[in-house]
Amino acid sequence: MTRELVRPPKARPGDRIAVLSPSFAAPGFAPAVHEQAMRRLAEATGLVPVEYPTTRLLGANPEQRAADLNQAFADPQVRAIIATVGGEDQVTVVPHLDAEAARRDPKPFLGTSDNTNLHQWLWSLGIASFYGGSTQVHLGPGPGLDAVHAASLRAALLDGGRLEVSDPGESEDVGRDWNDPRALTEHGDREPTEPWSWSGPERSVTGPTWGGCLEVLQWVLTAGRFREEPDALAGGVMLLETSEELLPAREVGWIVRALGERGLLAAVDAVLVARPPVSDFERRPDATERAALRAAQRDVVVEQVARYNPDAVVCVGIPFGHTRPQWILPHGGAVTVDGAARRVWADYG
Incomplete structure (x- = not known):
């Protein structure tokens, strides 16, 4: 339960x-x-x-x-x-x-x-x-x-x-260097966002959220700090996002697969995946490659979720986590993921 x-x-x-x-x-x-x-x-x-x-x-x-x-x-x-x-x-x-x-x-x-x-x-x-x-x-x-x-x-x-989670229409992976005076007055390099990607059944799910940064979740689980049975997440909404370490898509897939083997993917009713950062101060691929890197992460997560829970509603591209603008989302509070209307709401009560 x-x-x-x-x-x-x-x-x-x-x-x-x-x-x-x-x-x-x-x-x-x-x-x-x-x-x-x-x-x-x-x-x-x-x-x-x-x-x-x-x-x-x-x-x-x-x-x-x-x-x-x-x-x-x-x-x-x-x-x-x-x-x-x-x-x-x-x-x-x-x-x-x-x-x-x-x-x-x-x-x-x-x-x-x-x-x-x-x-x-x-x-x-x-x-x-x-x-x-x-x-x-x-x-x-x-x-x-x-x-x-x-x-x-x-x-x-x-x-x-209760707020509807919307797409701000633009996103940046990294801002100005904090010790550059322009950091106080300018955004980083922003680009238009792509439409969110939906998969799974066209149904509406409302449940409490659980998750966070994928790399850190791996550490939490390795340290033995999630000791509950998977059914503690039953009916919930999993939040997944990746960090500025810019993990390759295959490594993202390995971690998500491990969540599946742990039984956590099968327990939830929906998965929200953040728009991932794909560039940093040292690495700035061109726009085509950046889009391809984001698509590769999307595809591997969707594939692994479908493998362990084909009934889960999945939405990829939500602006939370490591990109900016950022939505703050409840962790343990209720979120609605409507795969039919293709809309997301968060309860901040």
């Missing part, structure tokens, strides 16, 4: 929001982008950003970063938590977290990428969260907040409600 999760209460304007670096302390590397992000976070939400000892501390050890998370969960004046960015070693932070503090006072947590570790930790405690939000990527850079990000940010933190 699908696991029932607690949905943390919303914050209110004037409340404090902890801004933490559970993985890489990007604010210590590029403080100008961080400071602009803090101003914009306050302006967009009315919340008061609060930094902690490791928010800007490059090289902080796992115990120090966990201590900041524990303090934020334990502080009754802090009503939400957002991560500055992802990284690659948050798996080492999780053993030092205080589960009882999070259970006593559940709060909305927002983060993406390596923060999949924290989303899975909260899910294991029975607490819903929000997959998305990165102050250093989605709030600080560029001329301002993207409209879809601002709407889902407010819905996750303050307003709740």
